[in-house]
Amino acid sequence: MSSTNDPFGDVRFTTSPPTVQAPAPAGAAPSHPGGRNLAALIIGCLLILPGLGLLLGGAGLGITYAVARDSAGYLTFSMPDLSSSSPALTAEDAVVATSSDVPSWVLDRMEFDVRLTARPLEPGRRVFLGIAPAGSLSTYLSGVAHDQVVGISDPRSGGQRTAVLQATPGANRAPAPTSQTFWTAVATGPGQQQLTWRVTGGQWAAVIMNADGSSGVAVASSIGVRAGFLLPMAFIMLGLGFVVAGVAVALIIVGASGSRPSSYTRPPGSPTPVPSAAAGPGGPTAMTTAMTTATPMSMRAGVPVQAPPPTGEPVAWSSHPRAMSPVALDARLDEPLSRWLWLVKWFLAIPHFIVLGFLWMAFSVVSVVAFFAILFTGRYPRGLFAFNVGVLQWSWRVSYYCGNGGLGTDRYPPFSLGPEPDYPARLDIAYPERLSRGLVLVKWWLLAIPHYIILGLLLGGGGWAWGRTTNSGARIDTYGWSVLGLLVAIAGFSLLFTARYPRALFDLVIGLNRWVYRVVAYAALMTDVYPPFQLDEGGSEVPLAPPSPLPSQVAPPVPADRTEPPRQVDG
Template sequence: MTTTNVPPTTGPSGVPAPGRSHPNGGRLVALIIGCLLILPGVGLLFGGAAIGITYAVARDSAGYLSLTMPVLSSSSPAITAGDAVVSTSSDVPSWVLDRLQLDVRMTARPLESGKTVFLGIAPASDLSTYLAGVAHDQVVGITDPRSDGGRTAVLRATPGADRAPAPTSQTFWTASATGAGQQQLTWRVTGGQWAAVIMNADGSSGVAVASSIGVRAGFLLPLALLMLGLGLVVTGGAVALIIIGANGSRPPAPSTPAAPPVPADATGASAAVPMAATAPAAWQPHPRAVSPVALDARLDEPLSRWLWLVKWFLAIPHFFVLGFLWIAFSVVSILAFFAILFTGRYPRGLFEFNLGVLQWSWRVSYYCSNGGLGTDRYPPFSLGPEPDYPARLDIAYPERLSRGLVLVKWWLLAIPHYIIVGVLVGGGTWAWEQSRYGNAHLEVFGGGLLGLLVLIAGLSLLFAGHYPRALFDLVVGLNRWVYRVIAYAALMTDVYPPFQLDEGGAEVPPGPPPPPPPIPTDRVEPVEGAAPVEGAESSEPGHPAEPPRQLTG
């Protein structure tokens, strides 16, 4: 019996079925490892660049990086700089610090005329013995300038005698400087535990100085170069893994089926074709996971080379409005939580409001931040769907939601996705943060992998004048993942977000499988004992074909 090969199941318009868009295990592992490596790689790059720039421009003529201390004032005989300026374990070889070539420089200038200042560095144990029983203040920190408008030293007082033996008569100092006016002390750091002190030269009470501390480190430049090199290697490997994993998750490009012939009516005129059968070419259908969250984006080319540099500024009115809308989003989500818990339904009006906030956020994000910079068209101030805008978002309204699932899905079940989204968006694309000093602000860019990819796209626009299509597909796919998680965490669906990267600008829900192809008649074999077909020739030459017989029950 002749058999025929059954073609693979395809979706609408010849698109492979959505189940085939899942990456295999190896590519999924590559994608996850790449996402985990991208942040430390970028951190090494930025850290190395920061150290290199600091080394190049922040040093003084002597090569020191200096910090001006706030005024140090005490009514006691001495001010010490912490328990230990340098503390190393006894098992650390001395050559380690020697190789670092670390020098410390201290300066102090008395604020009262007629005072002679003394600076000293000594073993911490010797200084502690010297000041035993003598009142002194210890610097334990410096206040944040935002707290009261200026930095101040935080001192911890130790009671005792109001006078100390003259420090100039002591012999345990490793390095010291004394005299009228500003004094300077330099010291090459070695292993051990060391402490510093500022006093009057005669050991009397009442110390008030303006001081600074500087560090000269010979290892900074090699450290910067090492971090930059490692950052390039790690970031390059991470990007390669992401590309491998992301490309593996993309199904093969569907072949465009030939347009069916347009039937003619009785008059010979062509019949009208339904609008649904002729989708605009700008929105290419894309296989999608089974999710009620549909996120679409169209690359609105041509794009300006430089406008992306100022879009964040142009979008400030949107940021201001969205800041308050996201506060309302949080309140509405809490109300919806209790409504679902007691009724199993998400009130339609509350759902539409939160969906509008997400739609507005997606349009603004697509215009100027992690959404992709894919359009120069200014987003409308609207909570509606805005179907003409090149960035669209829709979430199917759930008729019923689980009352038990609402207790755990937004925190416990979503933890794996929170980790992934944290890697993608870093600090969060839309986060209304209230600092401990009372300053509230809306974080828009939020860093992370998406921020890096969008920055690369912006640089490509600036220098090459085009947006790489593969990069666009990846950015939109990552945003699709993020918004599926947001919808799930905001209680707008019970469908768990798939661990699936659906790239591409547009997506359509999967259609029913097509009917099986007809079997050609020339490949149908006769069944033994069946009546021959009328008009068929006899299989044996010389014998006429038998007339057809009628089968009766």
């Protein structure tokens, strides 16, 4: 293990070979929630998804109800052109089907209306629209050829939607539908026809035909629905969503925080911990240290630890210390920066992107191997750990140069899996001697869900907008965005026009990236220390502030008439 002079303001020891985590002092908070706290965290993670689903569903339903209805209160959905060489097009399962034991007042209270519109594509044709009991329509079309609409195709790469039809063979002509008496609702005539129907209980089906029952049906159609229950349902979903999400967030906070002691007391008589240098082969395990002249002692093997006082008295901690984490992410703003180079850095970094693509595939394979190693032995193989740390270090340097890492340097990143202490973007993850064999089964997917949700909002999101097509149909346009990408873009334009990188913006971007890499290390099984819900801004991972002196530790004032004799200095 070799020490390097830290340009960020302190001295750190790099991980070569990988460092080990310092043992937590007696009385310190556990590194991972346990017992009841772990149960609360798991329950909270299970509740957060349905809670968010209810919130988003209720909000979407309310917005749709408010802005997407036409003047008659209908939500209109355009259908692709329907064409059949048979006498009839049916929608036997697409209208409504309710069980016979559903009380009729349920549908009456819902106030659910259906509007079916059809326009013949061949001029001069008389079109017929009808809704009837499913059994009566089936009897009417028995022995008559007809096509049933069973779905609508949705091409992923553009193109037109088409109706998926299921053909039933039979006669090429049906008795004129206008002469039948079993219809519940009908509309017939030349040109566009519109049928409206208040839904009631039962099994119902719809049909589109030529008015004379002849073959060859071709129409442009749309379906509209109007439901009085949509707005109350939106409010109910929002209310339930707030309750479920609120309970979930409370459980997650309780489970993630655990029982954190407000002060740390060193047992009387216990030895004062002293950082040791790297031991040789067979010697004691070395601890990564970070020492400053302002802090008498600060041990850090991925976790910054303040030195306790020599007595058993409690320590007064600083009000907002940095989170204790085995993941150390440092960045130095490498000024002056070019005004325009950030516009082409992504192109210059293409060789890195190619190499990293293969490295991340190897990262995934190594993580799977490590999963089973931890599950059966409780240890992360050192060689595999060093490789995955190297991939993350390489990725962080490239990201800092040209991506969401911040554009904070113009120095081209080296092609290296090593720590590269001279580069202005560095990453270190303390090697854990032991890992929980039980947590490896749930931490990377279940316990990390709250962080995935937060980072999903920061690193990528989406939105939608309602629009209308030229034939009065509806469509949903989607778009994506990234909060972190937007912040980095703002920094880039600031460089372009002012040649300055706003310091506050730099601190925020690095803090967000620090959160990201803490979660990545946890999800990649490289630590059992749960990522803190804390945004540690700033480029440098610094030790915690020295403890504030307690009243009992403050020296009494020296009387004015008393002076200290000068000290003699030997040699």
